Structure formats: structure tokens, C-alpha cells
Amino acid sequence: MAFENFAAFIDMGGYAAWVWTAYGLATVALVGMLVVSRRTLKARTREFEEMKANRK
Amino acid sequence: MHKFANPTQFMRIANAIYPWVAGICVLLFAAAIPIALMFSPPDYQQGETVRIMYIHVSSAWLMMMIYGIIAANSAMFLIWRHPMANLVARASAPMGAVFCALALITGMLWGQPMWGTFWVWDARLTSTLILFFLYIGYIALADAFEDSERGDKAAAILALVGSVNVPIIHFSVEWWNTLHQPSIIKASKEGVDSSVHSSILLPLFLMMGAFTMFYFALLVLRLRSELLAAKIRNARLSQIAGHSAAQPAE
Amino acid sequence: MVFTQLHFSVAAGGAIVLRGPNGSGKTTLLRLMAGLARPVTGQLKWSGAALEDSDAHGKHLRFIGHLDAIKPAFTVRENLTFWRDFWNTGDASRVVDAMEAFGLAALADFPARLLSAGQRHRLALARLIASPAPLWLLDEPANALDDRSLNALTRTIADHRAKGGMVILASHGADLVSGGTTLALDKFTPTEVMQWDET
Amino acid sequence: MVFTQLHFSVAAGGAIVLRGPNGSGKTTLLRLMAGLARPVTGQLKWSGAALEDSDAHGKHLRFIGHLDAIKPAFTVRENLTFWRDFWNTGDASRVVDAMEAFGLAALADFPARLLSAGQRHRLALARLIASPAPLWLLDEPANALDDRSLNALTRTIADHRAKGGMVILASHGADLVSGGTTLALDKFTPTEVMQWDET
Amino acid sequence: MSVFTALLSRDLKLALRQSADSLTVIAFFAIATVLFPFGVGPEAEVLSRIAAGVVWVAALLAALLSLDRVFTVDFEDGTLDQLLLNGQSMTLVVLAKVIAHWLTTGVPLIIMSPVLAVTLQLPAEGYGTLVLALLLGTPTVSLVGALGAALVLGARRGGVLLSLLVLPLYIPVLIFGTAAVEAALTGMPSAPMLSILGGFALIAVTLCPFGTAAALRQAAE
Amino acid sequence: MSVFTALLSRDLKLALRQSADSLTVIAFFAIATVLFPFGVGPEAEVLSRIAAGVVWVAALLAALLSLDRVFTVDFEDGTLDQLLLNGQSMTLVVLAKVIAHWLTTGVPLIIMSPVLAVTLQLPAEGYGTLVLALLLGTPTVSLVGALGAALVLGARRGGVLLSLLVLPLYIPVLIFGTAAVEAALTGMPSAPMLSILGGFALIAVTLCPFGTAAALRQAAE
Ligand code: HEM
Ligand SMILES: Nc1ncnc2c1ncn2[C@@H]1O[C@H](COP(=O)(O)OP(=O)(O)OP(=O)(O)O)[C@@H](O)[C@H]1O
Ligand SMILES: Nc1ncnc2c1ncn2[C@@H]1O[C@H](COP(=O)(O)OP(=O)(O)OP(=O)(O)O)[C@@H](O)[C@H]1O
């Protein structure tokens, strides 16, 4: 463990703003991609099923 | 090789490895995040900001790797007309753009405390920015045509021509003397740079691995939806084709 | 440009077919009659009155020329609807009639960019029905049409004349009207605008 | 796009006439044979060998399509001379022959901008003579032509075939060749490139 | 009025559908402005000194670009012939086209301008006046430009001719437009310059549409 | 080689005959540069500070303008189909078009640039380097631009897309181009920047023509 306590961990040696923004944005980006991709997949699957049903 | 050109076969393999890739990805993140944020020591020069590096370098690696994948698939698509190669390239591009943006932003967030400025016009930064524009151009071009096949091919050509930029990004720190850090991985192999210690390399590699697995897992998901989109388009086309030779009533 | 000695008139229900080799001035004459070009001497009359205000003359006619005035980005339906709204004659449902008359109904929601040569030309012709006007000026309306569409066109012209409409058309081959006057243009003589008396 | 099941070949001196309603794929098929589009499945052969290099295939053919590739700023002669120089087959004097064959000699120094519709089309066709090639692909070559020019075209095609040339043309009306094969295209079925097994 | 409304809505729809032309203009405006810091260097004091001028010049050039094509496409595909046969008044047609042009290029330029002014480090006091000046100046730009475009329709050297005809007429707009912003930055009243810009717009709207209509009629002959 | 020479001479002749396109570009370049003193104010020290940047930006924008149309006209009137059937090599066709484009726009821009630099009060030491930098930079501009133009042929938002694809690739040229002039003005050696510009041109000439040829081929499909 590189930090003495939780406050030091949050403070990041005075660079909290930079470090946490970087990690925050990275999380948003990765989770965002995951959510968007899954949503399109679901929407497409639904569209395809509907199309199949209509054709029959 | 040609076995992979068949969408059905390709997806069978992709779906089979998907759970493994996703599982490894979760495990790697579970290891990488705590080590990167808590257990690794601060750098003697850069202090705690070194933790930005784990994300910065991982995203930078991903953006270059993804561009390489897009370029290779574009070549396969143009030469052998493997439709699957095209779908891989199309599905990857938005992810590449996101990782590229992430590399740029984390670089800027690191640059402000380290260099005292968000941005300088040095070779690596400029070439990374150009890569970002190439991603945006690729995505815009692929969607710019009524006829989607034209978009695929135009974008593939752009991807191939743009691939000169990737080595430029990588070697820019050696070709021009810049503000940006030289390659740490190579330096460490030769044991030159004492600042690059295994305590830093371990979380870095873990994070890079996690990002890479994340990309491959998501790629499988995105391929499934690209394939569905193609099927839907195809069905629509054959629906209207019946009417296209329509005639006035006799 | 002037055509030396050309006098003719069309009655309601009448038709004139302009014939003549390439470059004999059929297109030029049709544009003149549309009011798109002005005669140097001579005049156009509408219902007995000389036409001065060419803005208003446009109300009386539809002109279909070599250029088809189609926006590739719009669908077939949108192209027709715009022209109907623009001229605002005939009601909106005629757009559908027009597409049916020229076999475009199935293509209604296709962007015009995808149409084949004959289909484009049919779309241009469909304006005649979508937004009616008494006088039709048609420049080689048979171009690129297949046999079926040619029949449709012949029928459309006959209907129009039966309702008292007038048609003037230029044509090389196909006979599109029955019982109209044929005007043979032979050699086109463009002369200078300025005319003076030799003394 | 594919045409399902289409097999045919042309021998030296042979001719094929493509017929079919608007939108049946005549233009598409001609472009395919010119190497301007690539077939999804199936292949084109030239003298028995499959065509791989479409760059070289251009040497064998002249394609005259709906678009006339005429520069309005150039004169008739300049337009023709450029294409002769570009393909560099036949000697320079053929430009004059070509203009004579299609009745353009008197218009040689007119800017193409001034030509009537039929004259423009004749200028496009004159390329066939100005710079010869064995295979002619003609998309509705009779469009906008008057009777005289139609005869000239028929004669030109007959001469070409007599010398062992091949002609493939799409046409609605006029009969431009004698004794050629007729290929009736009926219904055009565009399909996507991607094919998969439904399981 | 069907002529006016049908044409206006068609042009707007077309602009949305194949936004090439109007988007080019905006992209051009944005990129032209953003290129300056690259070319001139990022020093804030130089940039803020030239900001208003750069935005105005870029906006005028962007408008000039789009003007080249207001009538050409319709001219080339035969639409202009049909528009001339509208049966009402050609001035209505011209007004519809000009208003559509202003809505699809002038307005986006105005909306973009504050954003671009930020990248050029324009001091905060200038924004309001910049937007106002553009709002009053761009209608003149569209009206005069349409006249120029109609005059050069079918002319052999359309593009240059247009620049040569139209840009000198834009210089007064440019001078008063930047002067208004300068005034605002130095704390002087900008109202006189703005009212002069408004005056230009009034003159243009009374004169240009008739000239444009006549020029279009001429072009079709 | 008949393909190459015939096409090159045709394009040059066409450019002379209906000089619209290439003259527009030069007029645009001149006007864009000359507008600056009006927009920014006539103070010599501000102007000379931004002169090199303004000339470079104006030249790039002018080139971008002309690029939009390198292939469009040929594409729309069916000439491109015939060019594809040349029987030799499409790369030759592309080279002829690019060289014609450079000769009709790049060269005039280079020739004009010292004149325009005078109006912007560029210090005397800068002229030689400015011309040299343009000479080395404009071929890249034409080559890369032709690739972009071929890629967006027939695209829905052709114009913007072209700016979007091509302008980022111009940034390095702009940076090194102005840096060379800056260096000359401050008495530093400008050779390194100039040789980098030359390097860009070499990379572009080896890659772009093939890409452009492929793009044109598939545009016709
Ligand atoms: C916007 C600014 C920045 C951008 C666009 C950027 C871009 C990149 C790229 C593209 C790479 C990957 C290179 C490769 O793997 O070949 C990279 C790696 C790296 N960057 Fe940055 N960077 C930026 C700022 C910074 C800053 C401020 C620092 C530290 C002070 C930094 C430190 C590093 C390090 C240590 C590496 C790993 C070097 C290697 O393995 O090659 N970067 N950066
Ligand atoms: N400004 C002009 N000066 C001199 N002659 C002109 C001018 N404009 C056109 N012409 C000539 O007038 C004729 C144009 O005739 P027009 O287009 O009316 O012919 P057309 O009968 O419609 O022919 P087609 O059957 O080919 O359509 C051409 O011979 C052309 O050379
Ligand atoms: N990308 C596309 N997707 C689907 N259908 C298309 C596409 N492009 C063209 N088509 C259709 O294919 C047909 C085009 O056929 P083509 O132009 O070859 O017809 P043609 O036989 O030459 O007709 P014409 O006699 O009118 O010239 C049209 O019906 C058109 O709607």
C-alpha cells in the first residue's frame, strides 16, 4: 500500500484533480462503450426478429 | 484464412472464445485497478501522477493496435473482398476513436502538472491528434454514402493510406527530440532507466492486458450487431428489388 | 434568334408535333413558346392577347425539356410533391395518380439517384399529371422509354387532349398523338438580333 | 449486384442486343462488361482468359453510356481529338472521318456547349470511329437521333462488324443490327455482397 | 405564395438532406478560424488582437463559397427553367432562395461565431457586439451575393467573377462589422456602426431581389 | 504515355479555356489575404507578425476550395468512366490530374505569394523562405487533396467531409511551413523545416496516387 491513509489516497500527493479526472474519464469511456454496444445489439436483434415475424 | 471469410464460421469461433476473453478481462481489471491506484509506489520524479500513465499508455497502445487491425482488415477487404474483414474494421473504428480521445485527454491531464501546459506542438502530440482525426474521418466517410458498399471501400482506402501515421506516432520520440517521454519499455530492457522499475511495469502490463481484452470482448458484441444490420439491409433490399422493375399498368 | 415565317396556332384539344433533323430548332422553338426565350420579332399570343408578362404565362403551361429538374437526394414522391406545391394546381392526391400513371408507385420512396435513365424521364413526365396546366410543351418525351411507358405516355396525352388540353411536342421517332398537326422544321437559321434597312 | 444465371458470348463480327423494360439492368450489365463494375460472382472472359486486370481490359473496348463525357468549353474537334490522343489507337486523321460519319463536319469548330441534344449524342458516338477498338458497348445509342443519324449509326455498326468487330448494345426501339442475338432482360435482382448460411 | 413557401421549404429540406453545401460552409468557417492559431502561433495577445477580424473575414469567405452554388445546381439540372415558369413572380422565387441561403448558412455562422471567438481569445466584452454585427451584416451578404451569383450564372469564369463583383461590396460591411467589435472592446458605443450595418441591409433588400430576378431570367435565355 | 500527356495537356487547356476554377482559387487567395488588413487593422507590426501564417492559411484554404472539384466535373459528365477505360494504368491518369492541378493552382499561388506578403508587410528576410516553403509544401497539398477528393466523390456531404479528411493532414505542412519562415525571420536556419516539408512531399508522392486510383475505380462502380 503506497498511501498512509484514505485521505492521502484521495489527495494523490496533491495531484487529485489530474489523477482522478483521468481515471474517471477512463471509466466513463469504457462503461459508455459497453453500454452503447449492448444497446445497439439489443435494438438490432429486436428489429431483426420483428422483420422475420413480419415476413412469415 | 478463407475459413474466416465466412461470417457464420467466423462468428461461431468468435462466440466460442467470447466468455474466455470477457472473463480474463474482468480478472485483469480486478488486479490492475487496485495495484495501479494503491499498491504501486509513486514515481520519484513524477510523484503520484505516474498513475495517470497506466491509463495513458494503455489507451495509446490500444488506439495504435486498433488502427493496425483496421488497416489490416481493410487490406483484406479490398484485396479478397472478405466481408467479415470489413465488419471487423467498421466495428473497431468507434472504439479506436474513443481510446484515442482517452490517450489525448489523459496525456493533456498529465501534461499540465508535468510540463506546465496542456498542449505543445511536438511531433508525438501532433501525430496523435492526426490519428484522432483519421478515426473521425474514417467513421464519417464510411457513413457518407447512400450505397453502404461504397462507404466501406472508401473508408478502407483511407485506413490503408492513413496507416503511415502509426509508425510516425511510435517513432516520433526517436526521430525528433521532443518534450514527450521516450519509450520506457525498450529502455527498461536495456536496464538504462532506473526510474522504470518492475513496480511500475507490473500494473502497466496488467492494465494494458485488461484494455486489450476489453477491446476483443466488445468487438465480438459489436460484430454481432453489425452482422444483424447487414442481414436487415439485405432483407430490405430484396423486398424492394421485386418492385424496382415496376411498370405502368397495361 | 428568329424563325423566318412561322405561323401556327393550337386550339383546345389540339396537338402539334415538331419534326426535323438534329439541330433544326425544335428545342429552341419550344423554349420560345414557354417564354424562356424571347422572339426578336413576332409575338406569342395566348387566347388572342399578345403575351407581355412572361411571369404570368408560366401558369398556363408545363415544359418538359432535355434536363429533368430532378433532385437526386429527394425520393420520387418528394420530387413530385415539391413541384405540385410549387405550382399549386390540382390537389395533393394527384401526386399518387401521377406516380401510378407512369409506373413509379413502387419506387415512390426510392431516392431519385437510384433510378435508371428511363425511370428518371418518367419522373419528369409525371409532373404533367401531378400539377395540371392547359398547355404541355414536351421535348422528345419518348426518349429512353420502354414500350409500356410509351403507351402510358400516349394515353396520358390523349386524355389531356380529350379534356381540352393542348400539346406541342418535338419527336424523332414514335408517333405519340393521333390527328395532330405536324410542323416540319427543316433548317434552322439563327440570325443576328439587330436588323436594319439597307439603304 | 448479380444477375442470376446469365451466360453468353460474342464472337468476332457478332452482336448482342439487350432488351428489357426500364430498370431491368441493361445499363448495369453493360457497365459490368466494360469492367466499370465488378461482378460479385461469375467472371468475364476475353479471348478465353478470365479478366483480372481491369486496367488492361479498357484497351479492348469503347463504352458509350447515358453520360456523354463532352466538355462544353471545347469545340467538337477538340473533344474528339482529346479522346483519340488519350486512347491513341487509329491515326489522327480519323478524327475527321469520325466527324464526317456522324454529320458533325460542319460543326467542327463550334464549342460543344452550343450543340443540340442529338448533336451532342452524335459527338459521343463519333469516338467509336475516332479511336477504334474491337468491342463496342453502347447504351441506348439511338436516343435523340434523327433518321439520318440513325442510318449513319446502323451503317457504322455494320461496317464495324464486317471488319470483325463486336457490338453489344441496349435498345428500346430501333433495330440497329441485323442478325445479332437478342438478350431479353426481364427482372433485375440486386443482392448484397454478403452471403451467409442461415442455420 | 405557394411558390415562396414551397421553394423555401424545399431548399431547407434539401439543405438538411444533402447538407454538403451548408455544412461545408460551416466546416470551412470553423476550420479556417481554427487554422489561425496554428499559423500565427498561440500567443493570446496577438490572437485576441486579430480575433474579430479573423472571424469576420472567415465568415465572408465562407459565405462567398456557398454563394457560388446558390443557383448553379438548379441552373444545371433544369430546375431554374421550371422555377421561371412559376406563373407568379420571379422576385418571390429569389426571396425564397435568399432567405433559405441565409437560414442555412448565415444563421449557423452566427451561432458558431462565439465558439470560434473563444478559440481566438476574443475578450469577453466583444461577444455580444460580434453576434449583433453578424446578425445585421449577414443578410446583406446573402442578398448582394445572390445578385452576383445570378449575374455570373453560365458565365465562363463564374467563380472569379463572383469574387471580383461581390467582395468589394463586402468591404464596407467588413469595416463597420469589425469597427463595431473594436468599439465594444475599447468601451466606446458600437450603436452607430451597427445602425450603419442595418442601413446596408435595408438598401440591399430593396434593390437586390429585382436585379437578381432579371439576371436569372436572362441566364435561361 | 499517351494517356498521361493527352490528359495533362487537356486539363491545362481546359484550365486556360474556362479558367473559372483555377482563377477562382487565385482570386480567393488574393482576396482572402487582402481582406486581412481591413479586418485586423493596418498596423505594420501586427500584420508582419501574422503575415506568414495568413499567407499559408489562405493558400491552404484556396487549394482546398479547388480540390473539391478536381474530379467532380469529370465524375458527373461521364468522363471519369472513360478515363477508367484508358487501357494502361489509372495511376498515370491520377498523376496527370494532380500535376495539372498543381500547375494550375499551386504554381500561381506560389507566384502570387510574395506580392501578397508585401501587402501584409512581411519583413524582407522572409520572402525567399516563404516561396521555397510553398514550393515544397504545395505538391503535398495537391497529392493529399486529390486523394481526399477521390474518396468523397459522390458522398452525401462531400465538401465538409473533404475538409474533415484533408485539413488535419495539412496541419503538419502548415506548422513546418510557417516555422520555416519564422526561422528565417529570426535568423535561424530554416533548412531543417524545409527538408521535412520535402520529406512529406516524398511520402505523399509514393502513397497518394495509388490510393487515389483505387478510390476513383470504386467511385465508378
Ligand atoms: C496530449 C498529450 C500526450 C499525447 C497525445 C501522448 C501520446 C502518447 C502516445 C501516442 C504514446 C504511445 C507511444 C507508443 O507506444 O509508441 C504515449 C506513451 C507514453 N506517454 Fe504520452 N502523450 C501525451 C502526454 C504525455 C505526458 C505529459 C507524459 C509524461 C510526462 C507522457 C508520458 C508517456 C509515457 C511514459 C509513455 C510510454 C512511452 C512508451 O512506452 O513508448 N505522455 N503517449
Ligand atoms: N447562341 C447560338 N448561336 C448560334 N447557334 C446556336 C446558338 N445556340 C444554339 N445554336 C444552334 O441552334 C441549334 C439548336 O437547335 P435545337 O437545340 O433547338 O435543336 P433541336 O431541333 O432540338 O435538335 P435535337 O433534335 O438534336 O434536339 C444547333 O444547331 C445549334 O448549333
Ligand atoms: N444501389 C442500388 N441498390 C438497389 N437498386 C439499385 C441500385 N442501383 C440501381 N438500382 C436499381 O437497379 C435498376 C437500374 O437498372 P439500369 O440502370 O441498369 O436499368 P436499365 O435497364 O438501363 O433501364 P433504362 O432502360 O431505364 O435505362 C433500377 O431499377 C434501380 O432502381
Ligand SMILES: [Mg+2]
Ligand atoms: Mg432538342
Ligand SMILES: [Mg+2]
Ligand atoms: Mg439504362
